[in-house]
Amino acid sequence: MNLSTHFTLAELTASQTAVRRGIDNKPSDEIIKNLEHLALGLEGVRMLLGCPIIISSGYRSPALNTAVGGARDSQHKLGLAADFIAPGFGSPIQVARAIAASGLKFDQLICEGSWCHISFTATPRRQVLTATFKDGRVYYSPGLS
Secondary structure, eight states: OBSSSSOBHHHHHOOHHHHHHTOOOOOOHHHHHHHHHHHHHHHHHHHHHTSOOEEEEOOOOHHHHHHTTOOTTOGGGGTOEEEEEOTTTOOHHHHHHHHHHSOOOOSEEEEOSSSEEEEOOSSOOOEEEEEEEETTEEEEEESOO
């Protein structure tokens, strides 16, 4: 099922962890509507960067989110967030800088080191963060470093 020109439901719900662990990651109709909104936002990212983007994580059911160690209040569980790379454009920090400098109406953009996290909501905050990993924990600081 196509959610937008370049993004499918299968792509935004795929999870190797779910397959390996037998976790049902099928979204509800409400979540599918959110995924359509996410796909439209991702189309804007793709257009801005001028190249395809590779999704590593989109929707996560609550069980899958727990299995991958996602945040309790993760927007992935709502179908509003995706983790991605755009190797045709550049490194994750270059991608994050381009998005942050654009007029895209994202809710949250996080440079996670080797990938970017982006979410789209009805009331976008344009929050930009950098994740730092230390002693098995993740710390978030404002802006891009």
